[in-house]
Amino acid sequence: AQKVTQAQTEISVVEKEDVTLDCVYETRDTTYYLFWYKQPPSGELVFLIRRNSFDEQNEISGRYSWNFQKSTSSFNFTITASQVVDSAVYFCALKVYGANSKLTFGKGITLSVRP
Amino acid sequence: EPEVTQTPSHQVTQMGQEVILRCVPISNHLYFYWYRQILGQKVEFLVSFYNNEISEKSEIFDDQFSVERPDGSNFTLKIRSTKLEDSAMYFCASSEGLGENTEAFFGQGTRLTVV
Numbered sequence: 239a240q241k242v243t244q245a246q247t248e249i250s251v252v253e254k255e256d257v258t259l260d261c262v263y264e265t266r267d268t269t270y271y272l273f274w275y276k277q278p279p280s281g282e283l284v285f286l287i288r289r290n291s292f293d294e295q296n297e298i299s300g301r302y303s304w305n306f307q308k309s310t311s312s313f314n315f316t317i318t319a320s321q322v323v324d325s326a327v328y329f330c331a332l333k334v335y336g337a338n339s340k341l342t343f344g345k346g347i348t349l350s351v352r353p
Numbered sequence: 354e355p356e357v358t359q360t361p362s363h364q365v366t367q368m369g370q371e372v373i374l375r376c377v378p379i380s381n382h383l384y385f386y387w388y389r390q391i392l393g394q395k396v397e398f399l400v401s402f403y404n405n406e407i408s409e410k411s412e413i414f415d416d417q418f419s420v421e422r423p424d425g426s427n428f429t430l431k432i433r434s435t436k437l438e439d440s441a442m443y444f445c446a447s448s449e450g451l452g453e454n455t456e457a458f459f460g461q462g463t464r465l466t467v468v
């Protein structure tokens with residue numbers, strides 16, 4: 239069985255601060271995918287990134303960066319110079335190899351960015 | 354940009370009534386899913402669907418639930434006799450397939466309120 243743990247439940251920062259959202263996962267499968275989704279106050283789920291288990295290269299996209307470490311089963315997400323529009327619930331998710339395998343989500347982290 | 358569309362955005366129904374939630378997945382996607390999110394909680398897998406049949410279902414997806422792809426474009430979730438605890442946001446998702454195209458794209462959700 240798969241498990242995703244997002245130990246932080248709520249984080250509040252002031253605009254322009256950097257913030258890191260933690261994600262720890264468990265799986266016995268050797269091939270899997272990790273994801274981050276954003277859920278803004280409007281409620282939809284927005285795909286942010288996918289990482290393959292065989293690719294530990296970190297990724298940066300604008301103000302967003304992701305740190306994948308297999309040794310610690312972690313896939314952390316950092317927002318640099320946070321903005322009010324970053325306020326949302328962020329979900330980490332895991333999917334094992336298989337075209338139609340399901341996503342297992344963590345409980346989500348509510349990020350509030352204050353002006 | 355292609356997107357998953359769901360209708361209605363909000364549905365209120367009386368306990369015991371049948372509801373049908375509708376989804377139009379992205380046109381070249383082959384794998385379809387329903388997830389639900391009870392208010393303030395994590396996103397939970399309900400069912401996956403491929404090649405006109407259910408691939409996997411969770412323990413939540415009991416005999417009261419069914420899915421159908423009636424016409425090659427729509428993907429529906431039916432709840433036969435709604436209960437108060439079925440109140441949740443229901444998300445439809447679709448994905449293209451394996452490997453680099455395994456991420457699921459979600460619709461905006463249908464908020465179901467059972468009274």
